[in-house]
Amino acid sequence: MKAIKVILGIISFLVLIFFLTGLIVKETNYSAQISINKPIGEVFKSFNQPGNVQKWIPEIKSIDTLNLNPGFTGSEFRMVVNNQGQEITMTEKVLAYVANEKVTLFFDAENMLKTDDYIFSEKNGITTVTLNSSCESDSYIMACLYPYFEGVFQSQDQTYLNSFKAYLEKK
Known part of the structure; x- marks a missing residue:
């Protein structure tokens, strides 16, 4: 009986920690980076052509334009993604677009709200793409x-950035 109480106490403690996580940590942030042996203009142009994204993110089944603004900021797209055999529909909105410098994208994908901030820089003909991401959810459990x-x-x-590099350096 004492062993059961100890096990239930440990499980209760772990459940409490899990639920406290949602109260304490409001968003998850991380970074990724890749260097590509191509000039910044070519990298930026290829990165931002909607038809190209499926060449390095194979899970994307389709991309539909909902709203295309001049200058791209404010443009919106609907994407269908195959996530382990399940189709997920998400919207993508361009929050910022500065040619050859920066693209900020916001994704709303069924309880996942994600902001991807891509920064482009070039040194000696090598372009570095830095991704700063933040994820949060409108669902407490998520x-x-x-x-x-x-x-x-x-x-x-x-992995997606590595695939983008491989795609672009083959061109």
């Missing part, structure tokens, strides 16, 4: 989970 998956999110975005 907000409790995200801090524990920060490494998974970062690894996935690093």
